[in-house]
Amino acid sequence: MAGADPNILHHGLVPAPKALQLVLEDVEPVGSERIDLASASNRVLAEDLKAKRTQPPFPASAMDGYAIRHSDLIGNETVLNLIGETAAGHPFDGSVGKGECIRIFTGAPVPDDCDTIIIQENVRADGDLITILETADLGKFVRQAGLDFQQGQTLLTRGTVLDPQSLSLAASMNHPVVEVYQKPKIAIIATGDELVLPGQAAKSGQIIASNTFGVAAIAADAGAEVDNLGIALDTIEALQQKISQALENGADLIVTSGGASVGDHDLVKPVMESFGFVFSFVKIAMRPGKPVIFGKAEIGGKTRRFFGLAGNPVSSLVSSHIYLRPLIRLLGGYPAQTVQPVTAIFDCDLLANDEREDYMRGIARRGKNGEILVAPFPKQDSSMLATLAKADCLIIRAIKAPSAKVGEATQVIMLRDI
Ligand code: AMP
């Protein structure tokens, strides 16, 4: 293409699925670190974990009762001599002879000479004389050594998200410290001369910077460590200074909002170019969220990624849900978990769509058979945060989708459960 910008790999409006594919290709976790198991909830294992012990390490009683030698059982009522006691953490260190038994409690090691537990409900105790009222099968209520797992077994594999069950298992396998993927570092920068932070005095012509709050929440929820660098004024120097700071702070991913259109006054692209970034694309064929720049650069020995989100609040959040979140998940070693549209039914008639895929903010309700019925809000301006916050879903309208009638099926992205 004559005069095509060599720093842009895919020119023009890139279709949304293609953009997602470009964002998610060649993504490796940013690194790994060893952390205390106690702080590893919901982190992702970066190693296979082998059991360092056999569990249980000894045959253990599963009940409160009496440890006996099964071969002693005779007829209906066996009488045995009680010669000792063992409780969890207190093994019995003597021997148990023919005709003898031991009081035992749950979790206690079953003495070597014994092989069966009689539960206390099935026993009459008279001093040291124990009458067994109901016989039991050999081995009853004895948890054999290794019932749960054997030393050396790989029970948790790399890539496992440490949920409560796997955390307890890792502990039981005797791993106080585990290797997990590092949280990717994401620097977030708002751009705009008109912006002030919530709570600051806004002068004439100024508005409150809102985007970074929602974007940071999505990033943190996806597993990132968020470095919020505040607001950059609309000058090359101000933005360069913030980007330098982000890089120095070790950002794996830099996200800006605003100034992302590719026009004379939009600084984001030229500034990122000055740091050596090359862009996969600079526009996506969707609404909201057309101006979205995605790029990469090798700086300081690692791959740095960059998202230039649109300044319009709805655009910045919709793009973050669709593109930013799965990218952060992959960088953190998690499965990408891209948004999964579901089928819903139009609750009203709709006009035909134009040449950009539309993600319309909508209200959803359940029909009488549990189906999802959706209707877009009448006003869809991408500045309208109150509408976005009220929205249950984004109704996806394909490029050039014809007008639609009540009852027709459509794809939606649910923003909350209904
Ligand atoms: P821009 O993409 O910089 O042209 O901004 C588009 C619109 O979004 C303008 O109306 C900006 O004032 C607004 N905007 C930009 N950044 C933010 C922000 N961080 N919070 C709220 N609105 C913003």
Ligand code: MG
């Ligand atoms: Mg701006």
